[in-house]
Amino acid sequence: MKTKFNCVFLDYKNHLLCVLLIVFGGTTIFASTLFQEQDIVQTFSEFKGTVIDGKSKAPLSFATLTVDGTNISTVTNSDGEFLLKVPNTMVDSSIRISFLGYQVKTVPLSNLNGENIQILLEESATQLSEIKINVPKDAITLVRAALNKKSEHFINEETVMTAFYRETIKKRRRNASLSEAIVEIYREPYSSSKSDKIKLVKARKSTDYSRLDTLALKLEGGPFSALYADVIKYPQYIFSENDFSNYEFSFDKSTEINNRSVYVVKFKPHENIVIPMHYGKLYIDAETFSLVSAIYNLDVENREMAAKMFVKKKPNRVTVYPTEAAYRVDYRTQNGKWHYGYSNLQLTFKVNWKGRLFNNVYTLNSEMAITDWTKALDDSFTRKETLRPTVILSDEASGFSDPEFWGEYNIIEPEKSIESAIEKINKQMERRKENE
Template sequence: MVKCISIGIWLVLPFCNIVVQAQQTDVFAREIRFSSSRGTVYEMLNQITEQSGFWFVYDSDLIDNEKKVTVSKGIYPLREAILQITGNNTLEMKLIGRHILLYKEKAVPTRVAVSEQMPSFLMVRGTVRDRETGEPLAYSSIGIDGTGKGVVANQNGSFLLKLPDSLLYSSLYISHLGYEPQKIATELLAGNTTDIRLQVRPIPLEEVIVRLVNPVKILKEMLEKRGENYAETPVNLTTFYREGVEKGKELLALTEAVFKVYKTGYCSLENDRVKLLKMRRIDNERWKDTLVMKIKAGIKASFTLDLTKNLPDFLTFNESNLYNYYKVDMSVVDSHLVHVIAFEQRKDVRLALYKGELYVDAENSALLRVRMEINPDYIRKATNALIVKKSKRIDITPKKVVYTVSYKPWGGKYYIGHVRGDLDFRIKKRGKLFASSVHTWFEMATCNIDTLQVRRFARRETLPINKVFSETRFMYDENFWGDLNIILPEEKLDQAISKINSRIIETE
């Protein structure tokens, strides 16, 4: 249908429009049956979805999902049923594929002419949620189907994707661990703020029974197939990186940047190289003269956490293996069944080692996701490894350290998609009665993958990644991110930035 509309032959267009209009008229005349019922707007629209097979897309500022409505018993044409539920007779409706767009006339996305001087961009904004509960799905993947362009939702499930105007008629692919992915026409979402609901993918009992296998065998197969699943040759990535320090509920410092990355193959001994494109630093003036923790080598950690290249001890199997492994569950990623394997140090091992879960594709044995934390029972033993330098008048104790890593598919291979580290510390000045809590974190998300025009940066262009990144000298760009994709600040972080007396520091 959309292909007909976009054909560049004038004589064909009137016929295509007539066909499309006829199809849409028939759809909106379809009968929907309601028994006398009351519920939220979302619940009632969901009843239409169950009867018709069509999903709804709309701006969450236009329609209140939580508003309570009552629909009288009866049979309604689809269009009338929608108007009854929303209570908004000014709504326009448009069918694209298996989705119905609800909008006001001015919100219909149109193709914007591209100027030679100033390219146009589409803004696709929304929140990914659980279809039944409405809970946000943190770190969902949102990308353009068939390309390396995409972004990761923040902890609130919210995302903002900036796309060139030429991708208006592409398809957006939204996925999250344990859920059925959705593919939605980009033109449905362009210019709107949309709630996207994903359905939990249940795992049939027979699948669980058939796939009961040795977890160590699964992990060894994963290692053996790295050559099939991960790139052996270098690629260029565009990534968004940020790191922050919070004391209690207050933000002390935030540093954000966009990098161009020369990412070497999984079996290469050569180091990855990072080139700084954009950067900004926000400091809380209120805490300028007090103790502030700084993150060292957060960028290096982000690349070290590519565990398919830098194998950790829990993926090294030998006679002195320190870990036990358990197959604890099956889940789903992008419609693929995955084995969930837990690992933890043996009871007789009393070192500060990791515990966590590994998610391995049951079909192709690719490692898709890792969550790991330093064993809480022995985390104090990791103090010297985590803290580089401190005053003798201060005691710093790590309380919790968690890392997550996920991979994204592109062109038949998997690449690092999102990395995050959360480190919580207890800080106490000697002689003081009370201690304070400090949370430091860093994360990096891959926004674009280029396997064709791969460039290795000269050393003079390369950013040192094992230093305190927040102290990097840079020139602030007034236009800042432009068309670059970033992870949106979480609601909590966004409020913290707006409340503090902040300043963007520029150094030349």
Template sequence: MQRNGVKIQKRGWGNKNPSVNRMRGEKLIFILTLTLVIMSELHLYAQNNRSDKTFKISESRGTAYDLLNKISTQTGSLFIYDSKAVDNKKRGRISRGEYTIEEAIRIITQDNSLTIKQEGEYILIYKPQQKTPERVYSGEKYVRMEGVVLDRHNGEPVISATVSPEGGSVGTITNQEGRFRLTLPDSLAKRNIIFSSMGYEQRKVSGILLTENDVTIEMMQSVIPLQEVIVRVVDPRSILMDAIRKRETNYHPKPLNITAFYREGIEYKSNLSLSEAVLKLYKSGLSPSFTSDQAKLLKMRKISTLSSQDTLIAKLRSTINAIILLDIMKYPTDFLQYSGMNMYNYTHTDITEIDGRRVYVFSFVQKEEIMEALFTGELYVDAQNHALVKAIFEVNPNHIRKFADNLIVRKSKTHEVTPVRVKYQVSYKSHNGLYLVNHIRGDLSFKVRKKGRLLTTPLNLWFEMANCKSDTENVEKFLSDQRLSTRDIFSDIQYTYDPEFWEHFNIIMQEEKIEEIIRNYKF
């Protein structure tokens, strides 16, 4: 039967032959019975899920990551392990047989010195270490939690995942390699730590299991029912217009302070210039105000291996202003403005999930007849309250050269600098029922050619901000002599380095290539 251009198949066996239907019915009963038996056994195992209970496994070969994942799938146990104790990439083998979880772990890791500890559904694997010296700063004791967050299915890093204590206003995010470091006051150390990322099931782990260990956390991709993906029809434009109308309902409408970790970097000719800082931001709220957003520098550090000549090629200007304006629900750009929407085509391309809530994914691109340099990307909108929770967008690659004047303020006399890709990412997190900006990142890629030569050299610049703490009470503005000039070159700011402070603040961890440079550098 066909209705409104859509084929609809009537429910039923689809065959009038009773013997065929009976055979199919018997098969279905067998499948259902088998499924119920298997599910009952898994449920029984989960109820008695202790490391001294046995399970059966067929002969298996692979990396430690793959083999532990197989045990996790079969037993329902979730592993958290010290990445210094278990080498994910080390290949191993386990013979067919019946094992306790502890026996299987020791066979896979080939290490009998490991300590294996279970708490609830989690099994922690680590090597005994000497007691870590107490971390004390300004008279308060702190603990550190550090590790990497991986996709359980493919072992890839989960980038920009939020890591925070349950019910707290502090936190951090994972870096481009999935690594994180969370430093908390001792009073928060026993809370559950929540790992959250778009497209993944939220993971909640006791802080006791994470303290002073370098752990590996695996996250499961969310599974959206197929019928919901197929049946649900939504109009992206109308939902985005509703998101704009509900800004003061969904987002914090009043002024607040944000303590943020900020970093920016330049990579050129295998060299690096890196500036990191802790900023205090004054956000004036969504309501009309004569006071603009402000930034105040609390702490800073920087390194540079660029030569003085290379430094003249590129410097990042106005990056603090950029992280203010990239709060696109406070300062909507054209694809989130009623007047600007007419320049874009919007498509509902996917449904995903964050923290158990359905999220629509809308793709957008400028219309073909629009010849100026606009944007293309994806918008993630909560299906229930229509709050924009994430945006990933870039300058349209087809018109990127026209955007050059917006990026290059002062052109070099000796080099030509051409933009290749300009990409931005913004995410929001819910706090006490209202959304706050959580993470902002910009990645700008260029190619540099010395005049008179054919070959080009890649130049990569980036800036990034993570909301580490939000304060909605006793909100303060900053005196004029305390405010940063948001349009200046941030890396040129004079500062005093405080090494003790950086040991106790939540930062976005440096990627391995940056750490390698820092290991050979003294601030």
């Protein structure tokens, strides 16, 4: 099948997400997504459950679960669900569950054997005035301290991190595409200005282009988009020296994470700024001034300028602009040092076709979680193994096959809606093959 598209190359330098919209001349394409179950000799045990608020019983998204004394970890999905795979030699261990603003909880893995396991976390709040340390004179001083202390409090040696990465695309509320990958990240020390390298270990995808209304949406950058959300390692994407003075910083009510007091700093661009800039909250450890988490958005009110930041290719007869751009990055500690642990990026935008009465709404989500890591034993990946920062993961992946490989790796538990979408696509594939 021939792919037809008209290109409009727009400036998206220094931004995390780049979207490519490509027209497929009306032809429906199905990815090969048939998943065959196989008998697998497991050397690991699976533990499933849900992390919820102890009072409201609401699910807690992005809670971190770590096996005590190891680097093995995962995060809960948007429904608070988790799936943790632990080597059989460690089933007598315990796990630590932490979530921003809640008390840390330690649970023996033996307590997670059974159905409908729920882990309840209790909320914990600390008043800013109760923190018994030298309080910075103002919020901007605290933020600068957090950005400048990376050499002191973050991992300052080369490491190789194993990570799970996922991209999803929805047309309105319907899932249309899912791509997942296991990657290894060669992380440079936080004090180094060198960029990290990423090696693709395995990738898989499930795509139903018939739901995309002849548009093939692709996310350029793949795992790099998620990695560059690391504000400490890559401040140029949000707090470059040129942009820093354009922000207004102020204190919000403090909180607690991992049983440690945390300052909360709100930031937003000054009122006279007209270009799209970020706004949100930074969570900074009160003792070390280390960044614990950042949750923020890009102001996309200026449609034309915001679109230029994201869209690299699109047909001439289509107008595209973002309506939301949301980001999150969380850090973890190991042996007294902080490191990147998880990030999530979500972009929602409208697509208007010339001559059509109604528009379409698409949502792209990109997330990555570190599931294990070790000190680097060699200098780097080879050039042939290293992905380019412009990689398109969906072009590298092929089907939902090889369950034996995926079995041993920790992944983020899929949302029920995604599982349902994959099942429906597989059924479509089966019917299509039967009719051929």
